Amino acid sequence: MAQTKVPGEPLYIPEEGGWRPYLPLLDEFVSAIELGFRQHKFYVFTPEGITEVESPRGWQRIRALLKLTFKFEKIAQKRNWREHFTEDPKSYLSTLLQLGFKIRFHTYPDLSGVPLQPDLMVLRFFPVFFAVPWLDQLWQPIADYFTLLFKSFDKLYEYFVSLYQNSVFELTIFIIAFCLLFFGIHLFANLRLRYWRSRIPLVIGGWGTRGKSGTERLKAALFNSLGYATVSKTTGCEAMLLHSWPFGELKEMFLFRPYDKATIWEQTFVVRLAGRLHAQVLLWECMGLNPSYVRVLQRHWMKDDFATITNTYPDHEDIQGPAGFNVAEVIAGFIPRKIHSSNHRRTNDPHPKR
Known part of the structure; x- marks a missing residue:
């Protein structure tokens, strides 16, 4: 009933009417x-x-x-x-x-x-x-x-x-369940994107300051004339999707955006759609401005085989600046890792070095 001088002995707890046998000595x-x-x-x-x-x-x-x-x-x-x-x-x-x-x-x-x-x-x-x-x-x-x-x-x-x-226990369960749901959804989305990206033989991205959409349409017309199944996504004033079957006519359709708001997650929809249409060539225009978003689109998601950059004039200095040359540095980050821009730069030299 009373605590002895021997440590570790069971002690009677009056409030509980016992010595807590469920807690091992x-x-x-x-x-x-x-x-x-x-x-x-x-x-x-x-x-x-x-x-x-x-x-x-x-x-x-x-x-x-x-x-x-x-x-x-x-x-x-x-x-x-x-x-x-x-x-x-x-x-x-x-x-x-x-x-x-x-x-x-x-x-x-x-x-x-x-x-x-x-x-x-x-x-x-x-x-x-x-x-x-x-x-x-x-x-x-x-x-x-x-x-x-x-x-x-x-x-x-x-x-x-x-x-x-x-209780704290219920809060713990909620936090664990929420984390599993949150990271599970993102893991599933990334794995699904990689699966559909691997089914497209050729992917060419495009970025720049002025003239991007026109360049994407020219690229789509080129591959369409060569007889490839082509899917091309342009942004510009209106988000558009161009599609053609092999040796078929290039058709244009609007790209739906909820609440007319652009998000990089629409790129996952475009890649899945191109894969389901059995596209041989996917052309896409980067709609991102934030350098971190562009890095995710190019380096982690798309990993383009080739890329085109149309102009690097000073624009959106509030996001890519502050100086004009910073804009060019940010846009240069759109070049795929396996491509060296020096090998694909247009030059006026009629006899380039080999």
Whole structure:
């Protein structure tokens, strides 16, 4: 009932009416290490649920044993946490997790096999984020929680409409789910873009300050006259799409833009469309102004086989400047990496060096 001078002994907690048997004693952790060099696992069965503990692996066991030996009393005291303590109730298990232990807690299943709802007075001692490996130990509480959440529609509705009853654990689940959705969508979009880009034999981009759209139309007319299946995207005053089948007539259509706003993501639509039309040549006009956007379009997405630059007059100095020559430097970044501009520059020398 009262705390003795022997550290690590179970202590009766009046507020809870017990000595927290679901929290293994520090002696049990030490015994798990001393059983041998191999990793050992033990279970603690209590009315609240099952606590599963795995000892550290390899040489980490020696480090954990030394720290438990020399700081035994200090760590054991963390288990006797009380309501008036300023320390976090999770500090006891958090310290052991940092030493390499793996600790899991799960409730017993009911007759239908669904885990029972855990006691919040018990869960407060088990950390939400785990040290090693946190994903493996976070999955089971998340799975148990969502099983209980979807089991009761009333509780599910209450969770989504409530502003003040969401806990840190639920916030953690939301952040993880949002990150998985956000990065998953971007990963899928990039992989899909690379797939359709690899199906187009020849891609030629175009950029510059004045005359870009006219140059793109001339390029489209050239490849159309050679009998290639061509898709060409121009911007200019109106976003247009030119398409022709092999030895067919070049036709023009409008490129839809939601709310009439340009975005580099429309390039992914154009590439997919060109791939589905079995285009042999894709010509596209860069609509980006920001150097970082252009770098993404050219160096990461399209990776053109060739590129044309029509004029580098000072323009959009507020974005590509401040000086006029800075505009030319930015536009020069549109040249594909595998192409050296010196090999393709137009010159007035009638006898160029070979």
